[in-house]
Amino acid sequence: MSEKLEQDVCRAIATTLENMAFMEVSQEVEGAKRYPAEEMAVTRLLVHDPVQGELYLLMPKPLLAKIVSSVYIMPEEELSEQMLLDMLGELINTVAGLFLNAYLPEDQTYSLGLPEQVLVGQEDSPFELKRWDFQIDNHMFSLALAGDGFFIAEQS
Amino acid sequence: MNRIVIADDSATARMFIRRCLEIIGLGEATLIEAENGREALSLLKEEDTDLLLTDLNMPVMDGATLLKWVKSSPRLHDIPVLVITSAGNPAKEQELTALGAFGVLNKPVSPSVLMDALQSLMS
Numbered sequence: 001m002s003e004k005l006e007q008d009v010c011r012a013i014a015t016t017l018e019n020m021a022f023m024e025v026s027q028e029v030e031g032a033k034r035y036p037a038e039e040m041a042v043t044r045l046l047v048h049d050p051v052q053g054e055l056y057l058l059m060p061k062p063l064l065a066k067i068v069s070s071v072y073i074m075p076e077e078e079l080s081e082q083m084l085l086d087m088l089g090e091l092i093n094t095v096a097g098l099f100l101n102a103y104l105p106e107d108q109t110y111s112l113g114l115p116e117q118v119l120v121g122q123e124d125s126p127f128e129l130k131r132w133d134f135q136i137d138n139h140m141f142s143l144a145l146a147g148d149g150f151f152i153a154e155q156s
Numbered sequence: 157m158n159r160i161v162i163a164d165d166s167a168t169a170r171m172f173i174r175r176c177l178e179i180i181g182l183g184e185a186t187l188i189e190a191e192n193g194r195e196a197l198s199l200l201k202e203e204d205t206d207l208l209l210t211d212l213n214m215p216v217m218d219g220a221t222l223l224k225w226v227k228s229s230p231r232l233h234d235i236p237v238l239v240i241t242s243a244g245n246p247a248k249e250q251e252l253t254a255l256g257a258f259g260v261l262n263k264p265v266s267p268s269v270l271m272d273a274l275q276s277l278m279s
Contacts, residue, residue, distance in 0.1 A: 016264065019264040019266070020172070020264045068168075071168070071171075071172075072171065082167075083167070083168075086166055086167050086168050087168050089166055089168075090166045090168040090169050090263075093166070093169075093213070093242040093263065094242045094263045094264055096242060096243075097241070097242030097243050097244065097262060097263060098242070098262075100243075100245075101244075101245050101262070104245075106245065106246055106247070107245075107247045108245070108247060109245065109247045109248050109251065110243065110245075111243075112213055112242075112243050113213075114165070114213055114214075114215060
């Protein structure tokens with residue numbers, strides 16, 4: 001895997017969280033809190049063109065609550081589950097756009113699906129999958145990219 | 157501007173745009189929200205609208221289809237349409253401008269970027 005793919009993914013995550021929630025993302029996850037499956041929310045976004053692939057964003061609900069609370073300026077206890085999931089969908093949309101704009105040639109259009117919530121564990125894609133771990137304020141979260149097209153293009 | 161329609165399937169995105177509009181001084185306008193292109197189209201037909209801000213990827217009717225409908229309607233075609241999307245790049249911008257959009261902004265949108273776009277619309 002090239003440095004560019006990795007850089008573009010990491011930059012997309014950092015820019016999204018910084019611009020939307022004013023939160024600093026770190027790739028240093030040693031010692032960060034890992035959450036059990038029941039406390040995680042996962043969303044998937046399909047990339048239809050020019051390569052077929054999937055992006056997954058896996059976030060602990062306590063971290064999502066912090067993000068939504070900071071964006072909506074609302075106490076965490078007043079937030080609904082739907083607000084958390086909607087934020088997760090908006091985050092993955094923005095990450096995907098920033099990543100694909102950086103990764104693909106400038107004149108290349110692309111087509112994305114709609115974010116869909118999936119069960120924890122369903123991120124085991126039939127495609128080749130690469131997962132990156134990050135943390136914000138000691139809460140660990142992950143982004144996974146699946147799709148042979150991304151990695152075949154990298155190898156050729 | 158008196159009436160602005162915001163079309164996005166994400167409540168979070170609509171809230172972001174609403175907040176940007178308030179920050180740049182358009183909070184006094186009537187801001188109407190739609191969850192997809194079809195709903196936005198109905199709202200546009202209900203009352204005169206000064207601006208349509210739309211996402212691209214939406215269920216039921218996407219933003220590009222909404223843009224085509226608006227620009228092909230004798231009643232609606234003068235409404236300026238600004239696309240706010242996570243899937244924007246120069247090639248997409250060219251495609252949407254050819255369909256009649258006056259601009260394409262990438263998410264996450266900021267008040268200053270939105271203000272620049274609206275100023276260029278006014279001028």
